[in-house]
Amino acid sequence: MTSAVLRESAxxxxxxSVRAALQDPPWxxxxxxxxxxxFVSLFLLLPLLAVFAQAxxxxxxxxxxxxxxxxxxxxxxxxxIVAAISVPLNAVFGVSAAWAIARFDFRGxxxxxxxxxxxxxxxxxxxxxxxxxxxxxxxxxxPWLIEHGIKIIFAVPGILLATTFIxxxxxxxxxxxxxxxxxxxxEEAAISLGASGWQMFRRVTLPNIRLGLLYGIVLLNARAMGxxxxxxxxxxxxxxxxxxxxxxxxILYNEYQSSAAFAVASLLALLALVTLVAKRVLxxxxxxxxxx
Amino acid sequence: MASPRNGVLPGFGLTLGxxxxxxxxxxxxxxxxxxxxxxxxxxxxxxxxxxxxRALAAYQLSFGASLxxxxxxxxxxxxxxxxxxxxxxxGRELVDAFVxxxxxxxxxxxxxxxxxxxxxxxxxxxxxxxxxxxAAYTPLGVTLALTFIGLPFVVRxxxxxxxxxxxxxxxxxxxLGASRWQTFRRVLFPALWPALVTGAALAFARSLxxxxxxxxxxxxxxxxxxxxxxxxxxxxxxxxxxxxTAIATVMLVSSFVLLLAINALQAIGxxxxxxxxxxx
Amino acid sequence: MxxxxxxxxxxxxxxxxxxxxxxHVEPGELLALLGPSGSGKTTLLRLIAGLERPDSGTISFxxxxxxxxxxRERRVGFVFQHYALFRHMTVFENVAFGLRVRPHAxxxxxxxxxxxxxxLLDLVQLEGxxxxxxxxxxxxxxxxxxxxxxxxxxxxxxxxxxxxxxxDARVRRELRRWLRKLHDELGITSLFVTHDQEEALELADRVxxxxxxxxxxxxxxxxxxxxxxxxxxxxxxxxANWLSTTVDGRKARVGFRPDDLELSxxxxxxxxxxxxxxxxxxxxxxxxxxxxxxxxxxxxxxxPAERVRSLSLSPGAxxxxxxxxxxxxxxxxxxx
Numbered sequence: 079m080t081s082a083v084l085r086e087s088a089x090x091x092x093x094x095s096v097r098a099a100l101q102d103p104p105w106x107x108x109x110x111x112x113x114x115x116x117f118v119s120l121f122l123l124l125p126l127l128a129v130f131a132q133a134x135x136x137x138x139x140x141x142x143x144x145x146x147x148x149x150x151x152x153x154x155x156x157x158x159i160v161a162a163i164s165v166p167l168n169a170v171f172g173v174s175a176a177w178a179i180a181r182f183d184f185r186g187x188x189x190x191x192x193x194x195x196x197x198x199x200x201x202x203x204x205x206x207x208x209x210x211x212x213x214x215x216x217x218x219x220x221p222w223l224i225e226h227g228i229k230i231i232f233a234v235p236g237i238l239l240a241t242t243f244i245x246x247x248x249x250x251x252x253x254x255x256x257x258x259x260x261x262x263x264x265e266e267a268a269i270s271l272g273a274s275g276w277q278m279f280r281r282v283t284l285p286n287i288r289l290g291l292l293y294g295i296v297l298l299n300a301r302a303m304g305x306x307x308x309x310x311x312x313x314x315x316x317x318x319x320x321x322x323x324x325x326x327x328x329i330l331y332n333e334y335q336s337s338a339a340f341a342v343a344s345l346l347a348l349l350a351l352v353t354l355v356a357k358r359v360l361x362x363x364x365x366x367x368x369x370x
Numbered sequence: 371m372a373s374p375r376n377g378v379l380p381g382f383g384l385t386l387g388x389x390x391x392x393x394x395x396x397x398x399x400x401x402x403x404x405x406x407x408x409x410x411x412x413x414x415x416x417x418x419x420x421x422x423x424r425a426l427a428a429y430q431l432s433f434g435a436s437l438x439x440x441x442x443x444x445x446x447x448x449x450x451x452x453x454x455x456x457x458x459x460x461g462r463e464l465v466d467a468f469v470x471x472x473x474x475x476x477x478x479x480x481x482x483x484x485x486x487x488x489x490x491x492x493x494x495x496x497x498x499x500x501x502x503x504x505a506a507y508t509p510l511g512v513t514l515a516l517t518f519i520g521l522p523f524v525v526r527x528x529x530x531x532x533x534x535x536x537x538x539x540x541x542x543x544x545x546l547g548a549s550r551w552q553t554f555r556r557v558l559f560p561a562l563w564p565a566l567v568t569g570a571a572l573a574f575a576r577s578l579x580x581x582x583x584x585x586x587x588x589x590x591x592x593x594x595x596x597x598x599x600x601x602x603x604x605x606x607x608x609x610x611x612x613x614x615t616a617i618a619t620v621m622l623v624s625s626f627v628l629l630l631a632i633n634a635l636q637a638i639g640x641x642x643x644x645x646x647x648x649x650x
Numbered sequence: 651m652x653x654x655x656x657x658x659x660x661x662x663x664x665x666x667x668x669x670x671x672x673x674h675v676e677p678g679e680l681l682a683l684l685g686p687s688g689s690g691k692t693t694l695l696r697l698i699a700g701l702e703r704p705d706s707g708t709i710s711f712x713x714x715x716x717x718x719x720x721x722r723e724r725r726v727g728f729v730f731q732h733y734a735l736f737r738h739m740t741v742f743e744n745v746a747f748g749l750r751v752r753p754h755a756x757x758x759x760x761x762x763x764x765x766x767x768x769x770l771l772d773l774v775q776l777e778g779x780x781x782x783x784x785x786x787x788x789x790x791x792x793x794x795x796x797x798x799x800x801x802x803x804x805x806x807x808x809x810x811x812x813x814x815x816x817x818d819a820r821v822r823r824e825l826r827r828w829l830r831k832l833h834d835e836l837g838i839t840s841l842f843v844t845h846d847q848e849e850a851l852e853l854a855d856r857v858x859x860x861x862x863x864x865x866x867x868x869x870x871x872x873x874x875x876x877x878x879x880x881x882x883x884x885x886x887x888x889x890a891n892w893l894s895t896t897v898d899g900r901k902a903r904v905g906f907r908p909d910d911l912e913l914s915x916x917x918x919x920x921x922x923x924x925x926x927x928x929x930x931x932x933x934x935x936x937x938x939x940x941x942x943x944x945x946x947x948x949x950x951x952x953x954p955a956e957r958v959r960s961l962s963l964s965p966g967a968x969x970x971x972x973x974x975x976x977x978x979x980x981x982x983x984x985x986x
Contacts, residue, residue: 201579304476
């Protein structure tokens with residue numbers, strides 16, 4: 079598992095002792111840099127610019143009409159609700175699992191760690207599929223749910239479940255290496271000084287992990303709001319009811335309402351940019367803290 | 371359970387219990403529904419589904435395009451990581467931060483954007499079509515989309531290893547008369563390739579299951595441009611749960627095999643770092 | 651407060667850290683747990699603190715069985731090897747921590763906490779640093795904050811795990827003297843773990859020599875140095891030369907210290923043995939010599955430099971060496 083803590087980004091001076099004998103000749107450098115920048119421009123910059131260009135291609139009025147359209151607003155609302163529930167839930171899970179894994183030894187620990195990596199190994203479509211198999215009309219619990227009038231698939235609860243499933247590893251993956259690296263001495267000291275478990279957690283553990291926690295939450299949130307595949311499978315695409323922003327974008331696009339689709343998509347692109355910035359800032363702060 | 375390592379720290383029962391409960395409800399039970407469903411298929415039916423011409427075409431596309439994308443990313447990703455770690459140029463920080471865009475950008479947005487770019491009258495399509503390169507609604511388009519998706523994996527895998535490399539081995543090679551290229555080939559690359567392969571494997575694994583960024587550009591014609599995840603979704607929409615499950619099982623198994631391979635690669639990588647010239 | 655440890659056993663998986671360890675600690679004494687890495691001394695300290703549970707045996711404070719009590723209930727002050735200061739709190743908040751987490755009924759008022767923390771910071775000579783963060787302090791300063799923090803809760807026992815291990819030599823020596831003074835002032839029963847025999851001998855009222863999970867000897871510094879109970883104790887507490895020989899028909903190992911050797915050109919007494927000088931190294935007022943004995947054994951000698959000059963000793967010279975003190979350990983004797 080790599081995390082922000084362990085992945086020191088290349089922001090400090092490159093390998094401090096790249097001395098004269100190791101410098102690549104200028105033409106090599108220029109070529110490689112050009113190659114790298116070209117690749118990045120083509121595959122990353124261009125698409126990003128295209129999103130905004132297409133979004134505004136119909137003029138400002140069309141843009142605002144698209145994002146204030148009632149159905150779009152419903153989609154935004156649903157996305158926010160889903161994030162507001164799945165993010166805290168998964169954060170609590172992440173802290174809990176990290177505490178158990180980083181501070182204790184027990185049989186099955188490796189299995190637990192592997193399980194936590196699961197959503198990353200599995201296609202989003204399959205992540206949605208398993209919930210359909212469980213709660214769908216022909217699913218294992220389908221008949222029982224119909225009997226009791228509970229709708230999970232093709233309704234908001236299904237979306238919640240799929241999103242929570244897809245995003246649950248993020249915080250745990252950040253915190254486990256972080257807490258392992260920090261060691262348990264401060265917490266032991268707190269206990270030896272008379273603190274109760276909650277006092278120790280509140281006063282010692284939480285402050286120490288807050289940056290890693292925030293980082294994990296930023297990533298979690300980005301994924302929760304942007305998830306498409308899994309949610310697409312469970313949502314039923316019921317306009318105004320079970321569409322999140324990504325699904326709404328899909329519908330608009332499939333109806334050839336290109337500008338409107340990109341207008342709404344630009345909101346997600348903005349979210350992505352904010353996420354990138356937040357990620358960067360937090361990484362920088364984490365590295366600074368480690369160095370002192 | 372075995373006794374916790376530390377008899378002093380509180381909360382073991384609480385945190386482990388909650389974690390296991392959470393995982394069971396969210397992960398294990400739903401997953402078991404999949405296996406239950408698969409088990410209810412007869413072997414003959416299972417094979418028929420999984421080896422149908424349509425499925426086979428889908429595997430070919432998904433695996434083929436993912437492999438091509440992973441290899442592309444391996445090459446360019448290595449260059450990118452090298453450039454970011456070793457060179458200084460204006461905007462380096464920006465580019466470094468930008469590498470994570472495919473992680474942060476929702477797949478649907480990436481999907482419609484890439485399709486629009488590569489369509490006949492898109493910014494890129496306009497240049498490519500006259501040259502006879504058809505990207506939209508073709509396997510090529512799928513590969514390009516998957517290249518976007520997998521870009522960060524190789525870069526972020528190789529960067530830390532590059533950063534941690536001690537310069538002494540390189541200096542020794544230089545002092546013994548090796549050219550930069552020889553030094554790269556004989557000294558640096560052997561240290562880098564586990565990370566490189568790990569990153570490529572991660573990109574490959576991600577690409578296999580990718581849906582949102584690919585489903586728009588791939589044209590989705592059965593037997594020609596249908597990726598496996600779409601095949602699963604289509605079967606679901608037709609209430610062919612059995613078919614969807616069967617194919618999903620194949621995907622799941624290959625994902626697990628990949629995961630094991632990746633873990634093994636990462637272990638090799640770690641051992642190498644601990645052995646020669648890496649951080650103690 | 652006295653401490654009684656009886657028949658303590660502790661295993662970690664396949665590894666036995668402590669075997670049948672028993673110890674009595676007098677109220678108010680400063681006790682050193684001395685031994686090599688892996689000997690079990692830190693494990694013993696942590697068991698007394700309550701940071702680990704023994705597999706069997708008992709620990710009593712002032713006659714009361716405390717084996718089942720948690721570390722919180724034992725009221726011990728523990729100073730960790732790497733200080734374990736709370737990195738996000740100021741020095742002040744670190745020291746105040748134990749007072750702030752007290753249950754409401756026993757919690758002191760804010761002004762009382764202020765007074766106590768400043769009193770302690772004065773005591774450890776860190777007044778004026780209350781607002782600093784741990785990362786802004788030197789190693790020696792952090793050590794003293796850790797000590798002040800442990801003392802804030804008025805522990806009955808002070809336990810220090812390699813308190814000076816991470817500091818450089820000069821700071822270590824200063825802090826040693828300072829700790830002894832502090833202990834004399836406060837009179838709290840204190841145990842500290844160290845692998846440095848010089849530190850143990852200089853600081854402690856009594857020394858507990860630990861090896862491979864067992865206590866080899868307990869006694870005043872002078873006693874363990876001059877009347878070692880086992881060859882290990884002798885070898886660990888200072889430089890040692892060894893001879894195998896028979897005494898009264900029993901096989902024995904004889905140890906003597908390099909600085910206990912008297913060198914002369916003719917045998918001084920019955921214990922003197924002939925040797926040839928193979929190396930001379932002068933270090934200020936003393937000289938270290940390597941001697942080859944008649945049967946090819948290597949003997950280290952540490953004598954005043956002036957002696958070397960007056961005897962004109964140089965490599966190749968023949969000389970007689972007589973140990974002033976011998977420690978005889980019979981090989982057939984069972985573990986003492």
